């Protein structure tokens with residue numbers, strides 16, 4: 001059987017695991033620093049760790065498990081990685097360059113069961129959840145790629161917006177966040193980490209009650225149930241009112257700002273009346289909510305949708321602003337390299353078939 005990657009353990013879990021086997025607490029911290037600060041990829045390189053401890057780790061764990069299948073580099077510096085998992089499944093990870101730093105977008109599941117009608121990821125049903133280790137390793141692989149370039153660049157931001165619904169893989173997603181933000185490791189600040197969900201209300205409540213303390217984005221995408229159900233079938237099970245109740249609980253509990261994501265689909269949800277209805281829906285939450293307008297990335301299989309024109313996007317933005325809603329338009333990255341979520345993966349899979 002394949003050994004699991006050690007990247008899946010939080011520092012507490014590693015400390016407990018080594019402790020149960022007779023190793024003192026500082027050993028875990030030592031190993032942790034080798035993994036995330038010095039970023040070695042073999043246990044044998046952990047030169048100041050006691051040989052017995054190195055042997056124990058190597059007997060039970062491995063470090064790297066992902067194989068780089070394809071890497072596409074865009075003119076704007078975006079790098080899209082396609083990784084092969086040990087079972088042969090392919091997943092995507094994206095590195096984006098912003099003015100404020102370098103961010104990585106990670107995948108949480110192989111495929112997605114939510115099946116939103118505009119999304120390339122939902123074209124393929126979920127075949128399994130990723131382990132916490134497989135999610136952490138995506139960030140580590142990108143960081144190792146940067147290390148190799150030798151420009152002393154660090155991943156500073158993280159978005160959980162790749163393939164999959166993170167709240168449908170809640171425990172692994174939580175462990176992943178604990179590893180990535182640990183101040184003795186990569187130490188990505190919680191305010192620099194954003195998890196996006198299609199709106200699993202009970203998990204939003206659990207997230208609000210948790211100690212994770214990272215940002216939340218909600219894929220709202222429509223101002224009313226009629227449109228939302230049409231484009232996101234999850235809205236049948238969790239309609240907007242139920243979603244809003246969970247959001248209100250989150251806002252009340254955390255007092256943190258939330259992002260409401262809104263894909264603009266030509267003539268479907270991008271008209272002035274939709275902007276006005278959206279402003280009304282956001283209502284009193286406006287002090288703690290930012291609407292992020294996302295230009296639709298065309299997906300071959302979803303030809304029923306077209307991207308809104310630049311003018312419509314600007315008009316929608318202006319209408320929201322006039323209603324006192326804070327909003328922004330998402331900048332696009334790597335449009336020359338199959339940038340839409342899940343697109344590179346689905347193209348490669350089609351090619352292989």
Ligand code: SAH
Nearest residue numbers: 119161164165196197198219261296297340
């Ligand atoms: N499953 C989660 C996170 C992954 S999707 C979620 O749905 O929130 C991340 C974001 O990309 C979501 O807001 C999603 O709606 C959006 N997205 C999906 N397909 C897209 C497309 N073709 N063009 C633009 N954005 C898309």
Ligand code: SF4
Nearest residue numbers: 112114116119122198
């Ligand atoms: Fe899944 Fe998110 Fe795509 Fe919907 S938008 S199918 S929830 S990945």
